[in-house]
Amino acid sequence: MTWVEQLRAHEAVCRRAPSAHNTQPWRPGYHADQIVIDVDPARTLPDSDPTGRDLGLGIGAFVETCLIVAADLGLHVTAAPGPRLVAATHRYPTPFTTADVEARRVARGRYAAGPVDAAALADLGPGFVHLAARNLASELVVADRWQFDTPPVAVELRDWLRLDPRRPRYHLDGLTDRALVLSRFEARFLAAALRAYPLTRRLGLAALLAASGRNLLRYDGSVLVMLPAGDDHIAAGRRLLRGWLTLARHGLAVHPLSQLIDCPVTAARLAERVGAQPLAVFRVGRPLAEPTRSARLPPRRRVAQNPRR
Ligand SMILES: Cc1cc2nc3c(=O)[nH]c(=O)nc-3n(C[C@H](O)[C@H](O)[C@H](O)COP(=O)(O)O)c2cc1C
Known part of the structure; x- marks a missing residue:
């Protein structure tokens, strides 16, 4: 072979x-x-x-x-x-x-209180800025609201949500209710709200949809911001994965919060705070419950060779 x-x-x-x-x-x-x-x-x-x-x-x-x-x-x-x-x-x-x-897996549930220990941060090396979770709590509310109030962004999220385990795609890709740590009721509410999305938005439900994340960062925890290091996005993605695996070796899980750098208002304020345009933002900590293993597409099958060719 x-x-x-x-x-x-x-x-x-x-x-x-x-x-x-x-x-x-x-x-x-x-x-x-x-x-x-x-x-x-x-x-x-x-x-x-x-x-x-x-x-x-x-x-x-x-x-x-x-x-x-x-x-x-x-x-x-x-x-x-x-x-x-x-x-x-x-x-x-x-x-x-x-x-x-x-x-490795992302963990979106609750984390134990307390900031990330210095040894983990030292192992991570340069290119990551530590912020107290609480300092970004109100920014996350703004970013979540923007996400649900911006139709193309909300519709794209809806297309990748997998909220019904009976659908085949639930087991292949996207974000499941379990991965998002939603109860059955929350999953049904979110599915219904997003199904009727343009109307939901006109009814002002964006704020309600965004409300689930209101308290996500209101605890004594850590957020890490990854800065560009003169690398392209692909090199940065390699660095990000190494960073997440390094944290995992310390028993730490991550929960990306990309809406903070997608929403123009919060992205600009965060860039000012850390002195550069961040490439990734994620909560870090020790999860209180075992995170869910997310779905993956199976490897693509080989195309059968035509022996006459
Ligand atoms: C560049 C990048 C951005 C991501 N942004 C988010 C995000 O904003 N919110 C979130 O909950 N997960 C985010 N994730 C995590 C993915 O949703 C997750 O990796 C995917 O669902 C597969 O799950 P797993 O990492 O647990 O295997 C992001 C991942 C990557 C690589």
């Missing part, structure tokens, strides 16, 4: 990489001596991610995940522009393993 075939055989675990709205926008193309990672245009978020920031971060997270899995298999693989995965002279140096990739 070539290294490409070996890594292909592990595509399912590579697909555990995180992506905004769990869109899984990557499309690995397997060739004799390289893997080209394309974007699936049907899996992008043109309205909520018009600059392609989260798309690049997700693709970067996938690249890093593939490199970790390859290294764990003992394969000599590295990343090249494209992005592509190509043969290398040695294993990709990483402290992480396939087990770390399998165990």
Whole structure:
């Protein structure tokens, strides 16, 4: 088996990489001596991610995940522009393993009180700014309100919500009620409100939809802001994944709050506070309950070779 075939055989675990709205926008193309990672245009978020920031971060997270899995298999693989995965002279140096990739998951429930310990922050290295959760609590209310009050953004979110376990897509992609830690009642309310969305908005329910996050940051906890480090979005996505896995090694989970940097008003205020345009913002802490494992698409089936060709 070539290294490409070996890594292909592990595509399912590579697909555990995180992506905004769990869109899984990557499309690995397997060739004799390289893997080209394309974007699936049907899996992008043109309205909520018009600059392609989260798309690049997700693709970067996938690249890093593939490199970790390859290294764990003992394969000599590295990343090249494209992005592509190509043969290398040695294993990709990483402290992480396939087990770390399998165990990683976002946690959106409650966290234990207390800021992140200094050792975890030190391990994370530069490029991340720590803020007290409480300091962003009212900003999150503004950002959530903007999200539900901006029709294309709300409709895009609606398209990626998976609130009914009887639907097949519930088990493939998107954000499930369980991953969002919604009760059955909350899930039904959200589904109904978003189904009637333009009307819901006119009725002023955006504020009500946004209310669920009102207290999310009103506790003694930590938020981390990832700053650009002269890297492109794909390199930043690789850095973000390494950061999340580093925190996981300290028993810490993350909960991204991208609306804070999507909403123009809160994004501008946050940029002023941290001195740069942030690439990612996430709550960090020790979850009080085991987070849900999110769905993934199965690896694409190989196209049967036509023996006459
Ligand atoms: C660039 C990026 C942005 C994200 N933004 C958000 C967000 O704003 N809110 C949220 O709850 N999750 C966010 N997530 C987390 C994804 O929804 C999550 O990775 C995906 O649903 C898969 O779940 P898992 O990470 O638990 O495997 C983001 C993830 C990435 C990579």
